[in-house]
Amino acid sequence: MRNRLKVLRAERDWTQAQLAEKLDVSRQTINAIEKGKFDPSLPLAFRAARLFGLTIEDIFQDQDPA
Amino acid sequence: MRDLQSHKQGWQANVRKQTLKLGYWTLAWLLTMALANFGPEFLWQPNELATMAAIGLNLLVGIGMIVSNKDPLRSLDEMQQKIQLEAMGLTLGVGLVSGLAYSNLDVTNIIRSDAEISHVVILMGLTYLGTVAALTGKMR
DSSP states (O other): OEEOHHHHHHHTTOOHHHHHHHHTSOHHHHHHHHTTSSOOOHHHHHHHHHHHTSOHHHHEEOSSOO | OHHHHHHHHOHHHHHHHHHHHHHHHHHHHHHHHHHHHHHHHHTSOSOHHHHHHHHHHHHHHHHHHHHHTHHHHHHSOHHHHHHHHHHHHHHHHHHHHHHHHHHHHHHTTSSSSOOOHHHHHHHHHHHHHHHHHHHHHHTO
16 A cells, blocks of 8 residues: 655655654554554544544555456 | 543553563562562471462462553553554464473483473563564664
């Protein structure tokens, strides 16, 4: 799954640690999501969408859309 | 209410608090383990009742430690929980399979010495630590 988390974070000038604090997860988890090594759960994706004021689809995209 | 308070304290502070709590339980369990092991020899000489009481205390504190392990696990985020789940699953499998194989080696007298449970505990500890380290590294 691809995502725009790193871009959205950079636009707001937030560090990984700051984003992690806002989403109640560890910095390592933010790093793993940004690098595509870990796919977040639906509740975490919703939290991220709420935080950025976007829809989940605006942030996360299927890697291989059929 | 408890969740709200936990959230106010901050996620990381809550993880630290829960981990510290588990640390205290683990320390208490280790101390009661030492008491049950060394007490009969150094503290009360052979006294079956005192030994049984020490083993019972060790068991009770051990149960407390197991129950208190639930909160630190719940306080972790979803990726950390996934890592813990995989590490604990692998540790259980390694412990079960190698422990029983080790026991068979002893029962069939292929190894000369007695199979020691501490060897299995060490193997399980190393498996758990190694798996957590490997999975954490993989996520970087």
